[in-house]
Amino acid sequence: MVWYTIRRILQLIPVFFGATLLLYFMVYKLPGDPTAALGGGRPLTEAVRNQIREQYHLNDNFFTQYWLYLKGIFTFDFGTSFSGRPVLDVMQQAFPVTIRLAIMALIFEAVFGIVFGVIAGMRKGGWFDSTVLVISLIVIAIPIFVIGFIAQFVIGVKWGLAPVTVGGNDGIANLVLPAIVLASGSFAYVLRLTRSSVAENATADHVRTATAKGLGRPRVVSVHILRNSLIPVVTFLGADLGALMAGAVVTEGIFNINGIGQTVFRSVQIGEAPTVVSIVTVLVLIYLIANLAVDLLYAVIDPRIRYA
Amino acid sequence: MTAVRLKKIAAIAGALVISAGVLAACGGSSSDSDLVRVNGSEPETGLITTTTNENGGGRIVDRLFTGLYYYDADGNPKPAMVDKLDTTDNKNYTITIKKGWKFTDGTEVKAHNFVDAWNFGAYTPNAQKQQSFFAPIAGYDEVSSENPTVKTMSGLKVVDDYTFTVALKQPAIDFKLGLGFTPFKPLPDVAFKDIKAFGENPVGNGPYKLQTWQHNVKADIVPNPDYPGENKAQNKGISFVFYTSLDTGYADLQSGNLDVLDTIPTSALRTYKQDLGDRAIDKATAQNQTITIPERLAHFGGQEGVLRRQAISMAIDRKQITTNIFQGSRNPSKDFTASSLPGFDGNLPGESNLEYNPTKAVALWNQANAIAPWSGKFVISTNYDGGHKEWTDAAANSIKNTLKIDAEGAGIPTFSQLRQQINDKTIQTAFRAGWQGDYPSMLEFLEPIFVTGGGSNDAGYSNPTFDAKVREAESQTSAEASYKVVGEAQQILLNDLPAIPMWDYVNNAGVNTGVKAAITWSGLPDYENITK
Numbered sequence: 001m002v003w004y005t006i007r008r009i010l011q012l013i014p015v016f017f018g019a020t021l022l023l024y025f026m027v028y029k030l031p032g033d034p035t036a037a038l039g040g041g042r043p044l045t046e047a048v049r050n051q052i053r054e055q056y057h058l059n060d061n062f063f064t065q066y067w068l069y070l071k072g073i074f075t076f077d078f079g080t081s082f083s084g085r086p087v088l089d090v091m092q093q094a095f096p097v098t099i100r101l102a103i104m105a106l107i108f109e110a111v112f113g114i115v116f117g118v119i120a121g122m123r124k125g126g127w128f129d130s131t132v133l134v135i136s137l138i139v140i141a142i143p144i145f146v147i148g149f150i151a152q153f154v155i156g157v158k159w160g161l162a163p164v165t166v167g168g169n170d171g172i173a174n175l176v177l178p179a180i181v182l183a184s185g186s187f188a189y190v191l192r193l194t195r196s197s198v199a200e201n202a203t204a205d206h207v208r209t210a211t212a213k214g215l216g217r218p219r220v221v222s223v224h225i226l227r228n229s230l231i232p233v234v235t236f237l238g239a240d241l242g243a244l245m246a247g248a249v250v251t252e253g254i255f256n257i258n259g260i261g262q263t264v265f266r267s268v269q270i271g272e273a274p275t276v277v278s279i280v281t282v283l284v285l286i287y288l289i290a291n292l293a294v295d296l297l298y299a300v301i302d303p304r305i306r307y308a
Numbered sequence: 309m310t311a312v313r314l315k316k317i318a319a320i321a322g323a324l325v326i327s328a329g330v331l332a333a334c335g336g337s338s339s340d341s342d343l344v345r346v347n348g349s350e351p352e353t354g355l356i357t358t359t360t361n362e363n364g365g366g367r368i369v370d371r372l373f374t375g376l377y378y379y380d381a382d383g384n385p386k387p388a389m390v391d392k393l394d395t396t397d398n399k400n401y402t403i404t405i406k407k408g409w410k411f412t413d414g415t416e417v418k419a420h421n422f423v424d425a426w427n428f429g430a431y432t433p434n435a436q437k438q439q440s441f442f443a444p445i446a447g448y449d450e451v452s453s454e455n456p457t458v459k460t461m462s463g464l465k466v467v468d469d470y471t472f473t474v475a476l477k478q479p480a481i482d483f484k485l486g487l488g489f490t491p492f493k494p495l496p497d498v499a500f501k502d503i504k505a506f507g508e509n510p511v512g513n514g515p516y517k518l519q520t521w522q523h524n525v526k527a528d529i530v531p532n533p534d535y536p537g538e539n540k541a542q543n544k545g546i547s548f549v550f551y552t553s554l555d556t557g558y559a560d561l562q563s564g565n566l567d568v569l570d571t572i573p574t575s576a577l578r579t580y581k582q583d584l585g586d587r588a589i590d591k592a593t594a595q596n597q598t599i600t601i602p603e604r605l606a607h608f609g610g611q612e613g614v615l616r617r618q619a620i621s622m623a624i625d626r627k628q629i630t631t632n633i634f635q636g637s638r639n640p641s642k643d644f645t646a647s648s649l650p651g652f653d654g655n656l657p658g659e660s661n662l663e664y665n666p667t668k669a670v671a672l673w674n675q676a677n678a679i680a681p682w683s684g685k686f687v688i689s690t691n692y693d694g695g696h697k698e699w700t701d702a703a704a705n706s707i708k709n710t711l712k713i714d715a716e717g718a719g720i721p722t723f724s725q726l727r728q729q730i731n732d733k734t735i736q737t738a739f740r741a742g743w744q745g746d747y748p749s750m751l752e753f754l755e756p757i758f759v760t761g762g763g764s765n766d767a768g769y770s771n772p773t774f775d776a777k778v779r780e781a782e783s784q785t786s787a788e789a790s791y792k793v794v795g796e797a798q799q800i801l802l803n804d805l806p807a808i809p810m811w812d813y814v815n816n817a818g819v820n821t822g823v824k825a826a827i828t829w830s831g832l833p834d835y836e837n838i839t840k
Contacts, residue, residue, distance in 0.1 A: 036731060037724035038352070042361070042746075042756065042764055043731050044437055047454050051435035083353050084504060085523065093523060149555075157563045164563045165556050167549055168525035256556045258524040266350075266552065269693070271724065 001299070008292050012285065019284045020073075020277055024066045027273040034058065034082070034271035056082070069274060079274030081267070087274050090263060091282065097170050098252070098259030102244040104172070104179035109187040110237055117194025117233075118226065124199045132195075136188035144247070148181045148254040165256040178255040182248060186240050193236055197229035204228075230301055238294030242287030343528060344823070344838045346568040347557045348548030350524045354507015357493045358429030358436040367832055368527055368548055369490055372512035376403065376422075377488035378539050381837075383594070383650050383748030383829030385488050388537050389417065389513075391470070398479035398783055404471045410534055411496040413511045419472040421494035427451070427460045428500065429491050438491035440763050441746075444483050446475045479783035481790050482751040489747040515541045515836055526550055539836050546835055558818075567823045567840055568833050572816040574695060577635040580818060589817045592639060593831030594646040594745030596753070598807040599688055599703065601738040602767045607682060615676035617805040618661055620686070622669035623710035626662070629702045630811055637816050641809030643798050645753040646745065648812075648829040651791030658802030662809055666710045673711050686715040687737035691726040696740055703810070730766050741766060741807060748829050750794050754778060758806060769806035 035049045035058070044052075053059050057068055072079055078087035120129040139147070155177060156164035162177040163169065201207060202225055210224045249261035260279050267275040351365030360369045376390040392404040409417040428434055430442040431451045442448050446463030450456060463475035476483060486492065494513065499506040510518060515537060516529040527548045531541035549566060551557040554573035560566035562583060572580045572588075581588050601617055603609050608616060626640035639647065641662055642654040676682070688704055690696040700717035708715040718737065720726045729735040743753055743764075756762045759778055760770040777797035784790035815831040825838040 032722050032725035033728045034724060036728040037722075038361075038437060042440070043727065045439050045452060045763070047432040047452055048435050048437060048439050050454065051432060055435065083351070084507065090523075152559055157559055160563065164559045164565055165551075168522050253553055254556065256551055256553075256560075258550075262552055263524070269722070 005292075005296065008295070012288055015284065015288060016281065020070070020281050021066065023277045023280050024069060024273060025062065027268075027271065027276050028062050028065065030268075030271045032271060037270070038082070056080075065273070069277065073278075078278045081275050082270060082272050087278050090275060091260075091279060094258060094260045094263045094279070095282070097257060098245055098248050098261060100170070100172065101175050101179055101182060101248055101251070101257065101259060102241060104175055105183035105186075105244050106237060106241055108180055108183040109190050109240070112183075113187050113190025114194050114230075114233065117191045118198050118221065118229075120191070121195040121198025121229075122202060122221065122225075124195075124202075129195070132191065136191050139184050139188045144181065144185050145250050145254060147184050148178075148251055151177060151181050152254055163255075167256050168258070170257060175257075178251050178257060181254070182244060182251040185247075186236075186244070189236060190233060193233050194229060197232055198225055201225045201229050227301060231298065234297055234301065235294055238290045238297075239287075241290040242283065245283055245286060343530075343545040343547040344543050344567045344835075344840055345547045345549055345565070346833060346835070346838070347554075347566060347570060348527065348550050349552070350550045351527075353437070354504060355510045355518070355521075356436070356499070356503065356507045357495060358425060358434075358438050358491050359507075360490065361437045364550070366490060367835070368518075368529065369510070370514070371516040371529055371546070371835055372510055372514045372518060373490070373493040373495075374409075374512075374514045374535075374537055374539075375488050375490075375493040376405070378537065379488050379748055379829070380539075381826050381828040381834045383648065385485060385748070386538065388488070388539070389494070390487075393484065395484075398481050398483070398785070399476045401474040401476075401484075402467075402471065403474065406536075407470060409513055409536055411511050411513045412517045412532060412534075413496060413498060415496055415498075417494050417496075417513050418469045420466045420469075421496060422492075423464045423466050423472050424497075424500065425495035426464060426492065428495065428503075430461055431459055432456050434503070436491075441486070441489070441491045443763070444476045444478075444480050446477050448477070478779070481782050481784055481787070482749050482755065485749040485787075486747045486752070515539055516546065519545070524550055542837050542839055546838070561818050561820065564820055567820040568817065568825045568838060569819075570815060570817045570827065570831065570833050572637075572818060577637060577816065580816060584818045587819050587821065587823075589815075589819065589825070589827055590637075591815050591817070591827035591831070592646070592648045593813050593815045593827070594648050594748065594753075594829050595742065595813040595831060596641060596644075596646050597638070597740065597742045597810045597813075598641075598644075599700075599738055599810060600741045600767050600807040601805075602733075602735075603806070604733075604768060605736065605738070606684065607676075607680065612676045612679040614804055615672050615679070616682075617808060618803075619669045619672035619676065619711060620707055621661055621805055621808045622663065622665040622672070623707045624703050624808070624810070625664040625706050626811060627664065629699055629706070633698050633702060634811075637814050638811035639814055640811050644758075644801050644807070644809055645750040645794075645798070646812045649745065649748055649750050649753075651750055651787065651794065653791075653795050656795055656798055656802060658799050661802050661805065669710050673713075682713060684714075686713055687718050688716075689718045689720055689726065689729075689735060689737045689739040691721070691723040691740075692719040693722045699810075700740055733766075733768065739766075745830060750791070751778065751781060754794070754797060754801070758801060767806040769804070771800060771804060774800045774804075 035052050038044055057065050081087055081090055116132055120132045123129055152164060155162050163174050166174050207224050210220050248259055249265055252259045252261035264276060264279050348367060349364035352362050353359055355365055355369050357369055357373050360366055374388045377385040378388045380386055389405045389409055391406045394402045426442055429436045429438055430448055439452060445461050447461035450458045451461055465473045467473060496511050498511060515532055515535050517532045519528040519530045521527040530545035554571055555575055557566060557569045558573050558576050561569040601608050603613055630638040630640055642659055643656055645652060688700045690700040704715040704717045745752055755778055756764040758769050760775050774797055777793060781790045781793035784793060815827050817827050819825050823840040826834045828834050
């Protein structure tokens with residue numbers, strides 16, 4: 001188990017270098033000179049543009065630029081954005097917000113997805129099951145920005161029950177609605193995964209045995225059914241944390257939340273390599289660590305799955 | 309129903325009510341409710357007069373610093389720090405500033421604060437984005453070269469604490485008009501010690517001072533209590549809330565979380581008048597849109613080119629496009645400037661070249677064909693990241709249907725890619741271009757774009773008669789006299805059409821209940837005079 005964990009952590013190193021190199025190359029290859037649009041409609045003078053290109057090493061070749069970037073990272077210098085702010089500052093401001101939002105979304109989809117999934121699975125074919133199936137289908141079919149705008153307009157603007165936009169007031173209470181919107185897509189998947197898994201396990205032999213032994217229903221459901229049913233659900237949730245953080249672009253845009261989604265969007269638009277690469281690299285790492293956590297969790301949920 | 313059950317239901321209902329209450333309470337912010345909340349966007353760089361050249365930062369910087377003049381809502385320059393400005397030839401100026409004005413760090417504003425700021429802005433190693441605005445001053449070429457050896461412009465001299473002189477390369481009435489514009493404002497001594505730190509925390513002499521700047525979220529400014537100027541703040545401060553999408557801003561306006569939104573998003577143009585009622589404001593602003601057709605393109609040189617450009621101009625039904633696509637948020641062009649500028653005429657001879665006239669368009673096109681027969685396709689390039697696709701397609705269609713030639717709009721993904729091709733003069737098609745007035749002057753819409761070698765002369769246009777007219781306008785001693793000559797210069801352009809004017813922008817804005825705000829010549833709210 002320990003060796004397995006160490007090996008998995010060591011694997012992060014090549015992934016880190018591979019991801020940064022690839023990302024840096026892609027941003028480097030973005031067409032258009034980033035300094036061309038800095039002056040709005042009125043172009044900057046050639047001398048000033050050159051000065052700025054010099055400052056950001058834009059005149060250097062790809063490998064020099066990438067090398068300078070890597071060198072900086074080992075001293076925790078992630079470079080400077082075009083606005084002159086250290087990228088580290090930008091990340092320190094943006095990440096906590098998005099992490100908060102993503103974890104809230106994850107909790108919503110896990111709690112509601114699993115609870116509704118278990119109920120639906122236990123009463124397969126009943127009215128609750130059918131209703132939930134139809135609703136989950138609809139939620140999956142509607143793009144998240146539509147759900148977002150509707151929620152914003154109805155709950156925020158018309159009813160005034162939740163803040164219309166978050167802006168700087170990004171406390172937990174203000175993030176509830178955006179988190180629900182962000183969770184809505186994956187919620188339906190969690191629900192359906194849980195439901196089919198529970199429905200399948202409910203008829204398993206060991207469950208029948210447990211019931212025959214006279215165990216109470218809550219214990220049968222929570223220990224004998226749920227424990228076995230959760231493996232695919234946890235796998236999905238683990239992978240989904242990364243997806244939620246990346247998917248926050250849309251939700252953050254709608255609710256004007258200043259997280260990494262918005263930051264990456266802006267930075268890609270103006271071709272700001274250090275910011276894009278740094279943020280996406282951290283996202284990649286989060287994704288990998290979440291997957292590692294899932295793999296380790298398996299052993300806890302189901303002792304039959306143990307790694308040498 | 310048992311008592312236990314009832315209790316449970318009551319508890320759940322209670323929890324729901326409480327959580328709804330918590331959510332609702334967080335909706336309206338109470339702490340900064342005294343400030344007027346307006347829309348803005350994160351400044352591209354630190355807040356420095358000589359480098360801030362975009363809208364998001366500009367609207368804040370202009371509140372924090374005051375120059376020799378300020379512009380009122382109609383775009384007329386009004387004296388601010390200037391006490392006396394003497395010139396006999398529009399070339400040599402002696403400027404005396406008022407005594408007793410202070411920066412918010414307590415130091416008095418003196419003549420050297422202007423001279424230092426301008427020299428700083430023009431000196432290449434400082435990489436200030438507004439560098440080009442100092443070009444008219446004598447000695448600019450020396451400090452603005454790639455590796456300058458001198459740091460100060462020979463045309464600027466401090467005479468005493470309150471007087472300095474400016475010598476220009478050639479007469480320019482426009483220089484005086486521009487003296488209220490951002491790069492010409494003074495900077496305190498502390499700015500030059502660490503300009504980066506200063507940009508984060510600027511110290512100005514304007515009607516407001518910076519209270520907080522929360523990056524990517526908002527910037528709050530509060531009135532400067534010692535401000536001696538006429539354009540004092542009439543409110544308790546302004547909170548610039550940063551949005552990346554106007555749709556979000558519009559949702560906030562509708563729910564009362566925003567007091568002024570200066571641009572209605574395209575998605576709401578059809579409905580905003582119903583949504584907002586008398587809280588909607590429309591105002592023409594100093595921004596226009598053109599289709600530029602460089603002379604170097606095949607079939608667009610010489611007399612043939614002039615005929616073809618006139619034909620294309622008359623083949624576009626501007627009125628239909630502005631009504632159908634822009635819901636009246638654009639006004640068809642009458643000349644090369646914008647209708648909100650002081651001195652705008654709107655009835656210049658040759659203006660008919662900008663009106664839809666299919667019969668004449670075809671006749672002109674055939675005349676051009678007699679010189680050299682048309683071949684190929686007429687393409688209008690545009691960037692697709694700024695909402696320009698629909699209208700370029702419509703304009704191309706209008707040309708296609710009228711002239712019976714192959715015409716289409718072509719997309720370039722981003723503004724920076726389009727600009728790069730235009731700057732490098734490698735673009736092989738017609739392209740869309742727009743101009744936004746930096747200060748309220750018609751000459752600013754003509755000189756950089758159409759004078760031979762102008763900084764933004766994307767068309768590569770060169771016409772000695774036009775150049776001479778602009779110089780003549782610059783050397784006039786009164787604004788009125790200069791307007792007349794500007795009109796004559798524009799008649800030349802209306803014939804040659806180096807760029808085809810399409811329309812001026814109309815700003816559709818909205819305010820919250822009980823808020824009074826006006827939109828200025830530039831399309832921004834008249835911030836100092838917003839009340840609520």
